[in-house]
Amino acid sequence: MEQKFSLDKNQIRVLLLEGIHHSAVASFEKSGYTQIEYVSKALDDKELEMKIRDVHIIGIRSRTQLTAQVLSKAKKLISIGCYSIGTNQVDRQAAKMAGIPVFNAPFSNTRSVAELVIAEAIMLMREVPMKNAAAHRGEWIKSASQSYEIRDKNIGIVGYGHIGSQVSILAEAMGMNVYYYDIEKKLSLGKAVACDSLEELLEKSDIVTLHVPETELTINMISRPQISQMKKGTLLINASRGSVVDYDAVAVALRENHLAGAAADVFPEEPASNNEPFRSVLRDFDNVILTPHIGGSTREAQEKIGCEVTGKLIKYSDNGTTIGAVNFPQISLQPNENKQRFLHIHKNMPGLLRNVNFVFTGKGINIASEYLQTDADIGYVIIDTESNLSPAILTELKNIPHTLRARMLY
Numbered sequence: 001m002e003q004k005f006s007l008d009k010n011q012i013r014v015l016l017l018e019g020i021h022h023s024a025v026a027s028f029e030k031s032g033y034t035q036i037e038y039v040s041k042a043l044d045d046k047e048l049e050m051k052i053r054d055v056h057i058i059g060i061r062s063r064t065q066l067t068a069q070v071l072s073k074a075k076k077l078i079s080i081g082c083y084s085i086g087t088n089q090v091d092r093q094a095a096k097m098a099g100i101p102v103f104n105a106p107f108s109n110t111r112s113v114a115e116l117v118i119a120e121a122i123m124l125m126r127e128v129p130m131k132n133a134a135a136h137r138g139e140w141i142k143s144a145s146q147s148y149e150i151r152d153k154n155i156g157i158v159g160y161g162h163i164g165s166q167v168s169i170l171a172e173a174m175g176m177n178v179y180y181y182d183i184e185k186k187l188s189l190g191k192a193v194a195c196d197s198l199e200e201l202l203e204k205s206d207i208v209t210l211h212v213p214e215t216e217l218t219i220n221m222i223s224r225p226q227i228s229q230m231k232k233g234t235l236l237i238n239a240s241r242g243s244v245v246d247y248d249a250v251a252v253a254l255r256e257n258h259l260a261g262a263a264a265d266v267f268p269e270e271p272a273s274n275n276e277p278f279r280s281v282l283r284d285f286d287n288v289i290l291t292p293h294i295g296g297s298t299r300e301a302q303e304k305i306g307c308e309v310t311g312k313l314i315k316y317s318d319n320g321t322t323i324g325a326v327n328f329p330q331i332s333l334q335p336n337e338n339k340q341r342f343l344h345i346h347k348n349m350p351g352l353l354r355n356v357n358f359v360f361t362g363k364g365i366n367i368a369s370e371y372l373q374t375d376a377d378i379g380y381v382i383i384d385t386e387s388n389l390s391p392a393i394l395t396e397l398k399n400i401p402h403t404l405r406a407r408m409l410y
Contacts, residue, residue: 008254010034012078012317013054018042018061020083021299024305031314042272049073052173055312059083060090063272068094078407079215079316081309085163085296087242088214090330093329096378099345100406101325103312106303106358107162108304113211113239114166116295118174120263122206123289124151124235129261133286146260151175156205158198158221159212159240160186167209168192183217202229215240224249233260239295242267251281256289263289319410320382322373329373329380339368339384341409343391348379359396360385378404 009032016024019040023102028036035357042063043051052058052074059081060066066080068091080090080298082104095102131141155171157164157180166191168178178192181201187192195201198221202208208230212218222236223246228234236259238245245264253259264282270293273280296305315321320343323332344356353372360367360383371382389408397406 012056013037014057014059015039015051015055016059017064018083020059020061021301021302021306024059024081024083024310025306027310027314031318033314035045041232045070052077057081057317059309059313062086062089063270064089066090066095071098071100074098075099077102081311081313083302083305083309085243086213086242087326093377096327097331097347097404099378101221101316101322101328103309103316103324104326105305105308108306108308109298110162110166110303112301113163113168114292116265117209117237117239117263118170118287119165120237121151121155121171121209121235124207124237124261124263124287125153127261127287129289130286134376135212139162142302146332150207152177153206154204154209155209156180156195156201156220157192158201158208158210159180160192160194163239164211165189165207169209198226202226203231203232205230205234207235209237210240210244212240212244214243218244220244220246224248224252227253229259230259232258235259235261235263237263239263239265241272247281251284254282254285261287261289265291265292265295266293318409322380329375331373331380331382333371333381333382336369336384340387340389342383342385342397343405343407343409344381344383344397344400344403346379346400347404348374348377348382349402352379352400352402353381355400356381356383359400360387365389385404 012033013035014033015037017039025036025038040284049070054069054076056076056078071094080095080100080102082090082102084104085106085199087102087104090102092102127146134141152175154177157167160180160182163181168180172178172190179201180192181195182196191221222245227249250262267280282290304349312324319333319335321333322328325328346352364384365387367383368386369384373380391408394406394408
């Protein structure tokens with residue numbers, strides 16, 4: 001039985017920004033979506049506000065900032081896809097209170113980031129960045145005096161999540177001794193050893209690599225006090241978030257030769273486009289690897305991210321499933337071809353579900369099934385009815401006090 005949607009898929013407008021991998025476009029088209037606008041760059045605030053007014057689904061990477069101001073213009077927007085691990089570029093609370101779930105790809109680029117970290121560890125241990133820079137200046141530094149294998153060295157992983165644990169597996173396979181610290185208890189992989197504190201990890205490690213999200217706890221978590229706890233000659237790698245490291249303190253430690261080298265893929269302030277200049281206090285050092293936020297930028301990872309996030313957006317659009325949303329109650333559903341389906345998103349207030357149900361029961365309509373999940377702020381209810389109601393019923397649902405958004409799916 002062909003499913004009839006209240007809003008035909010060829011009328012749902014999708015906007016994909018920042019050169020998202022074309023696997024996203026292919027996935028949308030395969031599922032019947034035809035109104036897809038593809039833009040290879042980020043938009044400035046004014047242009048973004050104009051574009052987002054008529055968009056139902058938007059996909060972004062890390063440069064686009066969906067602030068509360070921008071989201072206030074998005075009256076038709078039903079969902080946001082962050083084609084990245086992080087979602088800091090979106091005001092998630094503002095999106096939630098507008099009834100808009102935000103989806104991301106927390107797993108697809110873990111291998112790419114982990115491989116870069118291991119590669120940087122090897123390069124720093126061999127002093128390749130410094131010798132490479134010297135060779136470009138015509139200098140020939142052939143020496144093994146400060147060049148080491150990574151085998152039998154201690155690597156300290158701060159944050160033992162999806163990427164940190166992947167680094168752990170690769171590092172152990174190359175003969176390294178793996179230590180990790182996480183604020184949550186995690187199962188050790190292989191012979192990895194959990195540290196009881198960040199201080200313990202810093203004191204043991206020859207290489208420290210960071211894999212934590214940006215939170216109040218992690219901002220500047222590596223600064224002068226923490227660097228002073230590291231052994232002289234330690235290497236520091238940051239491929240997580242630019243805010244977690246105080247790079248001014250890193251610069252001081254490099255000048256004092258306390259740190260033997262560093263690698264940074266993320267920065268507190270990053271250029272909005274490839275045409276803008278990059279500024280960092282670490283540019284002065286030959287023994288620092290600087291990369292332009294490319295940890296997850298491999299063709300394999302971007303293709304997987306394109307498929308993963310698009311799949312979540314399509315499921316929400318097609319049947320109301322919110323599994324994988326970072327700011328929304330989680331509900332997993334299958335299509336129900338023999339029923340009408342309604343979605344109602346509202347502030348989490350006592351008695352509101354009764355009012356939603358009365359819109360149907362007051363008309364003698366049988367509710368075949370109902371799914372409700374709440375968090376501290378909102379409630380998300382899906383109602384399947386044995387009816388053939390017109391979209392006019394949405395007016396009644398939207399007029400219920402404290403309603404944030406209502407849709408008749410099909």
